[in-house]
Amino acid sequence: MTDPISIILLSDSDAMNEAVGTAVAQLDGHTLKLCDGNLASVNGSAVQFLNAHDLLIFRVSDTQDAEVVRKLRGQVGGSGMLMALCDQDIPLSEARALKQAGVDEILPFPVARDELAEQIQRLATPRSMLPTIYTRPAGQPLGQIIGICPVRGGIGASTLAVNLADQLQDRTGFFRKRTRNRVAVVDLDLQFGSIATELDLPPSAGLYKMGRDKVKPDRTFLEQCLIRHDSGLEVLTAPDEFMPLDVFSGNQMTALIDTLRQEFDFVVVDLPRSLVDWLDAIVSACDRMLLVTDSTVPSIRQAYRLIDFFAQTRLEPPVEIVVGHEKKPLFKAGHHGEAEKVLGRALRYWLPHDPRHARIALDRGQLLSQAASGCALSKAIRAMSREILHETQAHTDERTRDAA
Ligand SMILES: Nc1ncnc2c1ncn2[C@@H]1O[C@H](COP(=O)(O)OP(=O)(O)OP(=O)(O)O)[C@@H](O)[C@H]1O
Ligand SMILES: [Mg+2]
Structure with a gap:
């Protein structure tokens, strides 16, 4: 007592x-x-x-x-x-x-x-150390988890992750300062994560501590580890120290994703290229998995292998294909059609090759919307986010109608 x-x-x-x-x-x-x-x-x-x-x-x-x-x-x-x-x-x-x-x-x-x-x-109770997590009010839909999976190095996955997250905030108002959605970006590319640098943010020790101390992440953990970017994005950066990829358990990842889902409307997760155990937890939780590839034969073959791997965890993994470094063609070429047949899904989104603006944003540590909002790459990512927002709204409307 x-x-x-x-x-x-x-x-x-x-x-x-x-x-x-x-x-x-x-x-x-x-x-x-x-x-x-x-x-x-x-x-x-x-x-x-x-x-x-x-x-x-x-x-x-x-x-x-x-x-x-x-x-x-x-x-x-x-x-x-x-x-x-x-x-x-x-x-x-x-x-x-x-x-x-x-x-x-x-x-x-x-x-x-x-x-x-x-x-x-x-x-x-003096010095109580109980966690402070609480659930969001009943009736409010949980956030959408979007995994970004690169099929090869340097394909532009991290660039897509931060800039898509930025656009999903859905800015409104004359100065586009207000945002409709709360969005988080999580850099799970533990060893080569680049999001902190891309956004000119100090790396946080959050994921490192989560791995080292076997912490099961909750709201308090997020409060301490998320870093707010000027744009409004909340960012969980990759560890600032080297750590083995298998340091997390599936349960820890599930807890991390579940907690983020409670807090945000969208959570964009930049995934590593390695196939680690805890990836299962992410694959199970994702509402969309954007597989970033190019249309060359080796990349499409790798994309196929990844889809096959995800299908071991989940019968119909919600994989959508993003073609990097290629403008949306007016008419798809023969090899595009073949790629679609192999992958069993459309080449849905296209990100043009735009090294100049990608470089300007990277060098300044800024988002494309800040550094070059009118460039082709920025426009393509904005169009992609509009499609996702539109589908999300349609899905919510459908659920509301069904519930009525
Ligand atoms: N659409 C694009 N066109 C041209 N260059 C791009 C494009 N997207 C990204 N880049 C540039 O390519 C490089 C790699 O981009 P990024 O880090 O986003 O790729 P990644 O797939 O995450 O790579 P990593 O394997 O390092 O994780 C960066 O220098 C970036 O500025
Ligand atoms: Mg990357």
């Missing part, structure tokens, strides 16, 4: 007052005081609240809340705990800002009564 704590709830929502009241009543001994308002409105009083109570629960009502928390923590230091309840699905970046500012726990609202009580009890 832990000592009883005193809790203060700062909220202007009756539903929240009632839910927290019921959860606290479920736990023996703790006391609860209600205070009408929000973090910004009570201003200086929040300091007294935190000094006088063990736990302050507040409703997230403003994007400035993280700043208020930072100031508050500056005044009270580590004393008192903070729990944030958010009644809308806030972006991971905002959740992370709140965490970094000093919030101990963030929960969605409404939250199951047992879960709320459990988390309050967890905070009441």
Whole structure:
């Protein structure tokens, strides 16, 4: 048993007052005081609240809340705990800002009564080390996992991964600053991953620690390891130190993908060319696998072998073919038709050979949309993302109709 704590709830929502009241009543001994308002409105009083109570629960009502928390923590230091309840699905970046500012726990609202009580009890338990993962609100579709598999080195797979991810954000507005989708890029090319360099980001030690310490990734892991790029993309870079390819287990990969799926609308995964054990977990989870090849005989043969390998894990792997370094032909040549016959699927997407702009973006550490948005390669990737977004929307509409 832990000592009883005193809790203060700062909220202007009756539903929240009632839910927290019921959860606290479920736990023996703790006391609860209600205070009408929000973090910004009570201003200086929040300091007294935190000094006088063990736990302050507040409703997230403003994007400035993280700043208020930072100031508050500056005044009270580590004393008192903070729990944030958010009644809308806030972006991971905002959740992370709140965490970094000093919030101990963030929960969605409404939250199951047992879960709320459990988390309050967890905070009441000194030095508890339980994970902070939570599931996204019911009814919200899970994100789509898109694997990018190169059939040979230097085919342009990583270039496609980051720029497709960028386009899948689906920017809107006059300055195209707002994005409709939250998108993550994961560099699982563990030994030769180039995404950090391509985006001029510092490599994170996240995947290295996941391998070394056998961590099963959860939301907290993601909060600590994802790096935000200027474009809005959240990036999990390849390890910054050399590590063997088979360092991960299939279960770890499944947990990583499942957690990412909860947080993002699209997760683009850059895969290694090697056939490692944990690839099974990715193949099973992917909604699309974009196989990047060229139309030469050795590459098509390799693409065939890969599809065959994926089919050992999954009867109908959702493989789609991307032809790199080749403009979409007006009429397909004979060898294109033969390739389609061998692979049992269309050569669906085409990425033109555009070394000049690919090089400019690479040298500047920028996305094509930043460095050369009007170039042929950028346009081809934008067209590809439009098709994927369109199909995703059609699929969601169909599911909504079926459910009605
Ligand atoms: N469509 C393209 N046309 C011309 N050059 C390209 C194209 N796409 C990428 N490149 C260039 O080719 C090189 C390799 O690209 P990238 O790293 O994307 O390929 P990859 O398949 O991921 O290679 P790796 O085997 O290193 O993982 C880079 O210098 C990149 O700028
Ligand atoms: Mg690559």
